[in-house]
Amino acid sequence: MNNQRRNVLRLTSVIALMVSTGLISSAQAAEWNKAAFEGKNLDDVLKAIGGTKAEASADIIMRAPDIAENGAVVPVGVETKLKASQIVILVEKNPSSLAAQFMLPEGAEAFVTTRVKMGQSSNVHALVKADGKWYIATKEIKVTLGGCGG
Amino acid sequence: MQTKYAPFIFASLLSLGSASVFSQSATDEIAKYREMIADGNPSELYEMAGEELWKQQAGPKKATLEKCDLGLGPGVVDGAAAQLPRYFKDTDRVQDLESRLMTCMQTLQGIEQTEIINGAFGKGARKNVEAIVAYVVTHSKDMKINVPATHPKEKEMVALGQKMFFYQGGPMDFSCASCHSSSGQRIRLQDLPDLTTQAGSALGWGSWPAYRVSSGEFWTMQRRLNDCFRQQRMPFPIYGSDVTIALSIFMANKGDGGTVQTPGLKR
Amino acid sequence: MNTTYLRYCTSAVLLASLALSVQAQTVDAKFDAMLKDGFRAEGIAGLDRLKQDQIQAICSDTELRQTPAAQKILIEQQTKAMADIKPPSDGKYLGSWKAGEAIAQSGRGATWSDTTKAPNGGGCYNCHQISKQEISYGNIGPSLAGYGKARGTSEAILTYTWNRINNSKAYNACSNMPRMAHFNLLTEQQIKDVMALLLDPESPVNK
């Protein structure tokens, strides 16, 4: 355990050096939480991002349509007055629930908008980490069939 | 026959009230959805690529398209899309933006038109045409559609386009008019512009080309028409053919004076 | 489909005699050339699809359509369409509403990107409200929500509905609705299933 941690630390400093010398880009150095993206439901994802339970919060504003004209592009915006350090967007009924997560360093506003794919009508969750605790807001988005269907 | 109709119509009227209220709320939500995705139209990515292609040396003649005459003089891009389709003396033909770009690529760069005509959407040389279209139409955004069709050849093409618009065929008896000749109509939840009116044509013609979120691609007017014909169960319209240009100038002329809103963002 | 087309193929002579003016005929000549040069066959969508039968030819021309000569032909065609409708071979009008719902939902079939191997859809929701649960429906045709509940399943309603789906042009030669049986767009069984969707008391349409 200790050893492993030391290795991780050593790796982190090596990566930092590579970024500063331009060998790799900052995006290459950034972490990608594989376990979280493999999660099949809210609990799986919450566990993988270091949470246990999330408390429902009215302070999280989700901007998303009630009906999406096409599941390929569903706009989802999350904004909160909580002191957020991380925002996570999940689509409950997708094959893997986690769609995207955002890290907000000091100075970033607790605001993000992106677009996600939805295979079918589903609950969409916004998780917000603030002061070490997880909060959640949920909205149901209906996905309709459009066009001539051919 | 009258008696057969009666119960049918009566029942339809009965259900109409609740149905329209119901669909109204769904339509409002769809409008909200469209508004949300309008900010950040991925067609900007095509436009960037198109601008580069316009200014890049290409083809056997290693030339750029910067001397291409889209109707307002060599190299003029601002406002060019708003006055197309139009008659061109050098080709003695009414041309839309895409057929005109093919002419320029042939004469200036030496790229064979047949390569583009026989190609496929989103591939090869035609993909380049599509990106250039995104670039050119962006430079007419918010301008007035200016297709009065005063030249005799333009007038003739408008008449031919109108005939095509109403021409039924195929195993479903569809014409463009089947879906686009009265207002307030929808297929599923998609509003269908009435292309027989100025306002409807201005809206329909004026918001294509567009980025289609359902396919994740930028669709030019040629591609829009191609898929209309596919859904009409017609045979395959040849890229840049007079059929497609006639329909385009019919719509553009009908929508004359309306506003160019391209590139649009569509389902 | 080819043979059907040939059977109903427009007599050029007849149409020419109906044409309004010499000027229109010049445009017609150019139009024919434009059609010929403008399309190619692709997959199952052959060039024969551009050949119009009498109904298509007359319904395409809003002025011609108003002339007494054209009206006469349309009424003849309507009568013929009605006479050509075959009642269900086993006398049963209603199939499975569940299968009917799937047919109503699917807009596939008969395009150049389709094959003849997969069954066609009816594309019904493109133009009609049907089951109230489906909020994504078109309005080119009348709403069919509660169709059976409002009408019941008398012999008259069964045959009227059957006829409408088989060939809507039997009632109105220029109806927008595709001729499902005439052009083999739906099989007899598929039409029975759509009938059940509209008329079966258990169907969500009538709940």
Place this chain on the structure above:
Amino acid sequence: MADPMRIRAAEKDGIVDVKVLMKHDMESGQRKDAAGVVIPAWFIQTVVAQVKGKTVFSAEFGPAVSKDPFLNFKIKGAAKGDEIVVDWVDNKGDKRSDKAKIT
């Protein structure tokens, strides 16, 4: 090489509103090609935005982010004229870096 991004960054009342469009297919790994073979997942995994060498925002994407991804976020502590640099890298190691001046 990957296609360029479109970055727009505008400052108002001390807050910089950043909008980024990335050109990427974001293949989900759920789709099949015409022959019925699954098209392997191919998607952007990490996005990092920096101003003056300091990370101001970062994102991790899964394959459920839409094709041609769009991001809108807001940061503080940057001024008009500063340069914002956005990097992304996908699961095949393809990457792209673009920058824009804050207006």
